[in-house]
Amino acid sequence: MRVSTIRLALSAVRNVEIDKGRELTDEEISEVLAKEAKQRREAIEGAQKAGRTDFADRERGELAVISEYLPEQLGEDDIERIVKEVIESVGAAGPSDRGRVMSTLMPKIRGRADGRMASQVVERMLQG
Numbered sequence: 001m002r003v004s005t006i007r008l009a010l011s012a013v014r015n016v017e018i019d020k021g022r023e024l025t026d027e028e029i030s031e032v033l034a035k036e037a038k039q040r041r042e043a044i045e046g047a048q049k050a051g052r053t054d055f056a057d058r059e060r061g062e063l064a065v066i067s068e069y070l071p072e073q074l075g076e077d078d079i080e081r082i083v084k085e086v087i088e089s090v091g092a093a094g095p096s097d098r099g100r101v102m103s104t105l106m107p108k109i110r111g112r113a114d115g116r117m118a119s120q121v122v123e124r125m126l127q128g
Contacts, residue, residue, distance in 0.1 A: 001058070005065040012036055030071060030111040037066045038114070074113040079121050082108055087125060095126045 013032050040063035047056035086105045
């Protein structure tokens with residue numbers, strides 16, 4: 001499974017390189033791998049809802065292999081700290097400023113945190 005997962009990840013990287021017509025930077029490769037990891041997480045959720053534990057287990061294994069090649073992921077506490085800094089820097093006052101916060105936040109956490117989790121943290125912090 002490890003070899004086939006690495007081959008799939010390399011294939012995803014090569015496809016993006018072909019689309020862009022050049023070699024990818026390390027940051028761009030991390031983005032591709034983060035996208036692959038996100039696809040696995042979504043597949044795990046879907047498989048669990050459908051009761052397909054065999055499929056979910058295979059996806060978990062692939063996610064574990066891909067995660068080895070990603071930068072260390074930020075925890076919720078780290079995301080909250082960064083969100084707080086961004087809210088202060090952009091002068092966000094409430095939920096209507098969510099777009100400004102997210103557009104400043106995402107480049108800071110790209111590849112190191114799940115966008116959905118970051119969005120939830122931003123929403124919660126802007127509400128309170």
